[in-house]
Amino acid sequence: MTESITARDEATPSGAGGATSALRIAVLDRDSGFIQVLSKRLDRLGWEHRVLASPVPADAAVSMRLSALVVDLAVLGPQAWEWLERLCGALPDLGIVVCTGPSTVAQRVRGLRLGADDWITKPCHPEEVIARVQSVVRRRRRPSGRTESKPLMAGEVEIRSDRFQAFVGDGSLDLTRREFELIELLADAEGRVLEREEIYSRSWGYTMVRGDRSVDVFVRKLRQKLEKASPRWRYIHTHFGIGYRFAAESLDVDTVEVDVPASVPAAWDAGDQGKLARPHQDRELTPDAL
């Protein structure tokens, strides 16, 4: 029940991103032979791992920041299905590989439907377990491919994942971890509206309970810092009843970002609704021409 996971803790930063990068996984099983063999193999790969002997609550799993969990349903006893469903629901980003004794087709189908990502039947070769875990994890990592590559620019701010920080000119916004995750997530969405639930589950790692205001609060903190550093721009836009959208919009009338103004002579009279009397340039950080 302690925190320590393995010796090599911070040896490999989580977001390393390589195909064969170290993962952080947990094994929930009691079969000592299996555990031993698997552990040895995991050690050799340099994956951080931890063996659990009994089911953990969802938030405990979150705090472990796992990439994947290998679980023998036999350990869970009769509430296996319920537990599996709850965990999959709460941690949509966690890879879950069931590795258990003989089962029927119906059981396997049920497990997969409830949210398991793979199902391996014992006895099995540890190498195959590892390959399947990798396969499961591989799928989730891909979109973060841009990490460490190009810093993201929007209006005056520059978001640099390599520093976990955003800048305006030379000045840092002094974002905290959560704040940075949030702005990165929003900016990544390329101007799409993100619903609160999605923001929460992707940034916090587990599903949001109704009525949680955390996202709002952090949006406010972000807005404050953005406003202070870049007063002539608006970045985070509220979509009432839905969520937030990130898009740099200048408050200056003349500072028109030459984008794709094109030839559309929008026959649309602007500020009629008590807007902020600013031009309608809804231009995003990406030319949404395509």
Place this chain on the structure above:
Amino acid sequence: MTESITARDEATPSGAGGATSALRIAVLDRDSGFIQVLSKRLDRLGWEHRVLASPVPADAAVSMRLSALVVDLAVLGPQAWEWLERLCGALPDLGIVVCTGPSTVAQRVRGLRLGADDWITKPCHPEEVIARVQSVVRRRRRPSGRTESKPLMAGEVEIRSDRFQAFVGDGSLDLTRREFELIELLADAEGRVLEREEIYSRSWGYTMVRGDRSVDVFVRKLRQKLEKASPRWRYIHTHFGIGYRFAAESLDVDTVEVDVPASVPAAWDAGDQGKLARPHQDRELTPDAL
């Protein structure tokens, strides 16, 4: 035929989770018995599917816009590994499920390492194949977020579900959540008349009580905003005693519809539908109540 498939499968993002949404998959196999059973099952699920008898080049696979591919490596012969590797490299977004005869651990590991998402050993139950395909697709989809459904165009308005908003030129209509749901629902119906009950139950989620005027009220609000933004067009048409129909109809007789960006094809042929040509016997609309 070709477009009949893409047309509307993504049109059910309402469920967001998309647990049971229709998928598009291909089966590359020659085992007629297996194919037959699997096909029948896929049909019942309403998944678009296609049977292939020989390996396809990557670009062909791209053009099929598949969610997943189920493949028996035996069909590929000696170049199976090479082919698998090439395909996985070329289409990182495609879910690949190997479903093949007896294999060694080494073979399975190799396949998974090369990029396969799952490996099933024949003989196997079609239900399990389906469950595993679902699992693979579920995992694959989550990060990429919402399906990038192309924006819906009608007359001058553009409905973008990624922003929960409709636009005319550069101007947003400033639709509220309900208003947007309504216009999206109507526009999705491709000019069919929707009864109030259906509109209500699909947009509000529960059945309408007699005498509820909510739909009417929102139709009015929508019409107002549409009228202000695009005065020369009519979009929502009342069908007395039945419901509403969405169809862009220009009020200008001579000006066809060259006014807006020529680049955007008016994917919506307005006029031909239900003009004044015939009276109100469109009673025969399909009441596809659920």
Place this chain on the structure above:
DNA sequence: TTCCTTGTAAACATCCTGTGACGCTTCGCT
């Protein structure tokens, strides 16, 4: 005409978000 359906507008009731403050916990420093 007479009844029923739809358009319109406003009043009303709800829900949603912005905001500041308050504890709790973690972390760094002395």
Place this chain on the structure above:
DNA sequence: AGCGAAGCGTCACAGGATGTTTACAAGGAA
């Protein structure tokens, strides 16, 4: 260890946006 600052999550409140209901006028159908 003790202390203080910073980060994080929760609360409660207020103002505003949105959804729902009601009432009446206008338009179609019989």
